[in-house]
Amino acid sequence: MLNLRLLSLLALVTACAPASRVTAPTPTGPMPGRPAPPTNTALPAIPLATGPVAIDVVYPTANSEIASRDSNFIFGSIGNGNAALYINGMAAPVWPNGSFMAYLPVPSRDLSRYDLVAVLGRDSTTLSHPVRLEEMLPPVTPAVTPPVTPAATADRYGILIGPSTVSNDTDRVITGQPSPDPNIVRYFLFPGTVVRTAGLAGGETVVELEPAVRFRVANNQIQAQPAGFTPPLLNIGRDTIVANSESVDLIVPATGPPAYYVSVAGSRLTVTLFGVTAAPRREGSRSVADPLLKSVSVAHSPARTEYILDLARPVFAYQPLFENGNFVLKVRRPPTIDPAMPLRGLTIGLDPGHPGIQGQAPGATGPTALKERAAVIPVALRARELLIERGATVFMTKTEAEEAVDLNLRPTMARRANVHALVSIHYNALPDGVNPFLNNGTSTYSFHIHSGRLSELTQAAMIRNMHLRDLGARRANFAVVRPSWFPAILTEGAFIMMPDQEHALKTAEYQDAYARSIVEGLEQFFREVGGSQ
Known part of the structure; x- marks a missing residue:
C-alpha cells in the first residue's frame, strides 16, 4: 500500500514539473530544398562559413531607387553557408561562404521592399529592406533647337x-x-x-x-560668341617633316588651333584640318627619307586640307598638338624590341581603377562588401613585380586603395611618364535590370585602332588563365583608353558582384592569374611589334 502511494506521489510531482527546453542541433550540412548556386570548378574553392546568421544586403542599398521595372538583382551575405535564404518568398542561392545573389521580380509598388528570411535549423532571421521604385513616367524626348541656317539668320x-x-x-x-x-x-x-x-x-x-x-x-x-561675331581667318602654311629619335613630326604653321580629325588604317595615318585656307598651296605626294615615314600626300579643298602619311609599318601611336603657332602630329616610333625579352627597356603604365575625385565613379562592391578599388591593388602590385622581372620600368597612377586620382588626369599622368603602353585594371558589375547569371565574364576595352591588338591579346590571356565566360575585346569610349600616344586598354577581369568570383579575386592564386594575363598580353603585343620591325 505504501509503495502504491509513493508511486502515485512521484507521478503527480513529475506531471507538475515544467517541460525542459529542447535546443535543435546546428545543422552540419546545407538546409534541404534550397537552390544550389552555380559552380565553376576552375575557380578557387570557397570555404564553408559556419558563423552566426546575419543578413547584410550590399545591393541595392536601403531606400535606393531601382532603375528597372521588371526584374533586378539583389546580393549580399547571410554569414553562414549552410543557411537557406528566402527573398519575398522565393528561395535564393547561397554560396558556401554565406554570400548570396538573386535575380528576382522587382517588388510591387505597394510593397516597395525586399523581405528576407534566413533559416538555419529551427532558427530564422528576418530583415525588411526598403527600396524605391523608378517613377512610371512616359519617356521624354529632349527638345533640340533647330539648326541655324545662313538663309534664316546670321551664323x-x-x-x-x-x-x-x-x-x-x-x-x-x-x-x-x-x-x-x-x-x-x-x-x-x-x-x-x-x-x-x-x-x-x-x-x-x-x-x-x-x-x-x-x-x-x-x-x-x-x-x-555674340551675334555678329566674325571668326578670324584660319590660314595654314607649308607643311614640313621633322624627324627626331622618338617620333617623326608633321608640322603645319597655323594662325590658330584648327578643328581636326585623325584616322588610322593599318600603316596609314590621315589627318583632316577643317575650315582652313592653305597658302601657299602644295599638293600631291612626296617621298620622305625616314625609316618610319615613307611618304606624305596633301590635298586641299575650299574648306579643308587632308594629309595622308604612309608608314613603313603599322601605326604604333601618335599625338596631335597645337603649340607655338603650329599644328603638330607626332608619329611615335615603335620601341626597339628584344624578341627574347620583349618588355626589356620599356615603360609600362598600370592604373588600378577607382576611386576618382568627387562626382566620379567610386567603383563596384561585392557581396561581402569587398570594394573594387581595394581588390585591384594586389593585382597591380603583382603585375608590377612580374614586369620588373622582365626588365620593364613600371609607372603606377596609384598604389593605395583609397587614394583618389582624377579619372581624366590618369592618361595625362601616363603620357608625362612617356609610357609605351597603359593598362587600367578593373573588376566589373552590371546596371539594374540585367541578369548577372547570364551576363558575367571577362572583357577588355580599347578605343583607338592601334590599341585593339593589345586588347585582343590580353583578353585571350585572361580567358586562358581566369576561366570565365569570354565577353570579348570591345571598343568603348572610356577616358583612360582615349590617349593616342601609347596603346591603352582597360581590363575587366571578373565580376566582383558574383559571389564565386568575388571570393576568387581575394585569393593570391587568382590575383596572380590576373596579373600574369596582363603581362602575357603585353609580352605578346610587343613581340609582334618587334616582329614588324
Whole structure:
C-alpha cells in the first residue's frame, strides 16, 4: 500500500514539473530544398562559413531607387553557408561562404521592399529592406533647337574652352560626340578652337565643322560668341617633316588651333584640318627619307586640307598638338624590341581603377562588401613585380586603395611618364535590370585602332588563365583608353558582384592569374611589334 502511494506521489510531482527546453542541433550540412548556386570548378574553392546568421544586403542599398521595372538583382551575405535564404518568398542561392545573389521580380509598388528570411535549423532571421521604385513616367524626348541656317539668320560661333582639370597640359582637349554614333567616333579638339554652332540639344551644343560633319560638346566646354561675331581667318602654311629619335613630326604653321580629325588604317595615318585656307598651296605626294615615314600626300579643298602619311609599318601611336603657332602630329616610333625579352627597356603604365575625385565613379562592391578599388591593388602590385622581372620600368597612377586620382588626369599622368603602353585594371558589375547569371565574364576595352591588338591579346590571356565566360575585346569610349600616344586598354577581369568570383579575386592564386594575363598580353603585343620591325 505504501509503495502504491509513493508511486502515485512521484507521478503527480513529475506531471507538475515544467517541460525542459529542447535546443535543435546546428545543422552540419546545407538546409534541404534550397537552390544550389552555380559552380565553376576552375575557380578557387570557397570555404564553408559556419558563423552566426546575419543578413547584410550590399545591393541595392536601403531606400535606393531601382532603375528597372521588371526584374533586378539583389546580393549580399547571410554569414553562414549552410543557411537557406528566402527573398519575398522565393528561395535564393547561397554560396558556401554565406554570400548570396538573386535575380528576382522587382517588388510591387505597394510593397516597395525586399523581405528576407534566413533559416538555419529551427532558427530564422528576418530583415525588411526598403527600396524605391523608378517613377512610371512616359519617356521624354529632349527638345533640340533647330539648326541655324545662313538663309534664316546670321551664323553663330563658339570658342572651345575645355575642361579645367588639365589646364596646364597639352592633353587638354574637348571631346565631341556625333549623334547618332554607331561607330563610337570622337573628335578631340584643342582649347581656343573657333567653331560654328548649329543649335542646342539639352546640356550640349551642336557644332558643325561642315554640313555633313556635326557633333555635340558639353555647354560648359564652349563659350558662345555674340551675334555678329566674325571668326578670324584660319590660314595654314607649308607643311614640313621633322624627324627626331622618338617620333617623326608633321608640322603645319597655323594662325590658330584648327578643328581636326585623325584616322588610322593599318600603316596609314590621315589627318583632316577643317575650315582652313592653305597658302601657299602644295599638293600631291612626296617621298620622305625616314625609316618610319615613307611618304606624305596633301590635298586641299575650299574648306579643308587632308594629309595622308604612309608608314613603313603599322601605326604604333601618335599625338596631335597645337603649340607655338603650329599644328603638330607626332608619329611615335615603335620601341626597339628584344624578341627574347620583349618588355626589356620599356615603360609600362598600370592604373588600378577607382576611386576618382568627387562626382566620379567610386567603383563596384561585392557581396561581402569587398570594394573594387581595394581588390585591384594586389593585382597591380603583382603585375608590377612580374614586369620588373622582365626588365620593364613600371609607372603606377596609384598604389593605395583609397587614394583618389582624377579619372581624366590618369592618361595625362601616363603620357608625362612617356609610357609605351597603359593598362587600367578593373573588376566589373552590371546596371539594374540585367541578369548577372547570364551576363558575367571577362572583357577588355580599347578605343583607338592601334590599341585593339593589345586588347585582343590580353583578353585571350585572361580567358586562358581566369576561366570565365569570354565577353570579348570591345571598343568603348572610356577616358583612360582615349590617349593616342601609347596603346591603352582597360581590363575587366571578373565580376566582383558574383559571389564565386568575388571570393576568387581575394585569393593570391587568382590575383596572380590576373596579373600574369596582363603581362602575357603585353609580352605578346610587343613581340609582334618587334616582329614588324
